Amino acid sequence: MNFIIAGAGYTGLRVAEKLPKSDICLVSRNFDHDIQFKIQKINLDSDSNKIKTVDPFSVLYTIPPNKEKTLDLRLQNFTNSLNTRPVRFVYLSTSGVYGDRSGKLTDESIETNPQTQRAKRRVEAELFLEKWCKKNNVRLVILRVSGIYGPNRLGTNRLNKNFTVISESEAKPGNRIHISDLVNCCINALRKKNLSKIYNISDGCHNSQTWFYKSVCEYSGINMPREVKVSEAIRTWEETRLSFMRESRRLDSARMNNELLDELKYSDPRNGIIDSLKEEKFSID
Template identity: 40%
Template structure:
């Protein structure tokens, strides 16, 4: 197994694979990440995909690939994906599971969205992800291997909660102005990734969420209450234009509710945390 981009999700995938006595190889960007992975018994190498096309020969040429590396922070394309695909040997088939984002759907005005909805990325961060999807489709269509795309909702879990924002008293808009948002617990995402590699239909896209949309204000309030922190100050939509970061505003400008039926039915996963209440309770218990 090759994991490209070994952050929180990648490390969990790697740990589970090692428990199954499966060889794992991790490509990361920084030398300090390599050292940490090696200390934990994982094979790792540093490659800067902004500058370098990696060499994937010998034991590094793994048939199963989880591509978790984010695109660059600027532009509307993903040259990192281009360099990675150029490095894949063509003498044997590969199977790639790619972690994309539900942001490729764009603003859906709060409608329910399944995988038949055409992509309509409206900001560069989503355009970069969709560009990576398209590159992978061209690679697959050329007969190089099989592909499964996971369009993942907002990831939460231990270490992935807005505690810093709450402690700094950063404001948030009210529930009446907050868009629909979707989430998936990181442990469930890892299980979905494994199921996609094992059972995902070649060429398929899967929405990855817990299937219980909420709004961002409610999410922040629940986290604050569970961790006994003050709730974020309430502001209106107009005030948010100057009080919130451009990144947060871009998320607030899009509203959709994800249908996860295909994920549940085709991948056969049973979510450990099927709603926000159960997932947050587990975060507190840890």
Template identity: 35%
Template sequence: MNKISLQKFRRPRLLIIGCGDVGMRMLPLLTPYFRVFAVTSQPARCAELRARGAQPLVANLDQPATLRRLRGLAHTVLHLAPPAAQGGQDVRTRHLTAILPERAQVVYVSTTGVYGDCGGARFDETRAVAPATARAQRRVDAEQMLRQWARHACGQLSILRVPGIYAADRLPLARLQAGTPALCAAEDVHTNHIHADDLARIVVAALFRARPQRIYHAVDDSAMKMGEYFDAVADAYGLARPPRLSRAELRQVVTPALLSFMSESRQLENRRLRRELGMRLRYPTVQAFLQQARTAA
């Protein structure tokens, strides 16, 4: 075995559960320091993961028997997998906690939706959760399950509550092109954002700097309402701004799922992110990203 191979196998093992877009952005930041194993439920993705330096493992959080080979594989785990689409509990996280080793370090990527509607209030991580949808309740259930595991297994848990993720390929361009309306200014809601590249860096920073059993808001400094966000993207890409309707009018023309995203207003503080994780965001605001995108074009 050559020197490079020895160095590879001496690196600590790290397991990524849910290696989607953000996980793929994390791989170049992780592979120099860890031997990375990435779980996928799609065998067709194995070649892609291997090409990025990860060892793919085919398993499915909905099928506990497929997870047995993961037991004790790594003591550092990044949990980015979303809950299933139905139910009030996150059964997938329950299946995962059953195979986590004692004293492991886990970073869980949750959602700011756990707070529900906060009437536009600005707050930090000490605010109590109040999930208003089944989707958010499943996230709260996952957080609670992981906290319970950390207490019983002496594990180190970090929870990142994440808002709307954007990037060059994750912008609402199709929505704008379709002319989907937004709320009128008087009824609009405050939203929070983070660029996918910055989120990848935040997850990695949490591995090295997070305090045990700590929650962090993985949000940028943008102070925008939802309609302002759509307007800014439309202006940057030369598209028409969306028409504005009242909530009553909007209810008649959009799906209930879409309307639910327009029913919660909150502004999250990110002081912990900066002070404890030492984060300096590449894209501190959506406007900063859009300005760079315009310059590059």
């Protein structure tokens, strides 16, 4: 089986590194690294691309929608660019499609209720792919991914710059996944048989984002962030960050654990934080 990975960013490159190089083709607008794989450089904001494929192949699509568009035209341009049809299409969506669940446990049967433009674009992309895959007899797997953390994704730069967090007493449940576990989910979604269509991707720990940042500080030696009330955050935080604060849910990842992932490496985020800091060459306290 050959694999096309759309997007050469944080997740896409790490997935590519764990698959046989001879089977991989990376598709992206920019390649900022020394790439050791076959590449096709295209601009998905244009509709004049052609992607060369080698049958049989599956797709992992990691590219976010254009922030300035309602529809995900990048995704549509990508599907139009394929000269043949894949066996399987794995799409990285977001758990934000569920909207605010007031901290309730949320499995894949819950209807989407996106509150932000960012999440609405993801729902539109999911719906588009459902129709496209059905029409073209392509197996679709949607991964609704929670907050990704890992090396260089712990927020250490922000925490060193007077970063504030919601007080623990007011903080809402959180959901996250270590990049290593996400990569394994992506690879299994490309390879495993008899998969469901939608999977929540989360480590099952619902400790708040305040707890997470304080844990990063504890192990890295960075000063603890100042905790603020929600009322102060509303006055001082930027809108994007506030949009995350307004929503809460506890992702149910039982389907992921039972069907998709053979073993969750970082069920305790503290271990994921420690290993990530070590990779960043931090001296662990």
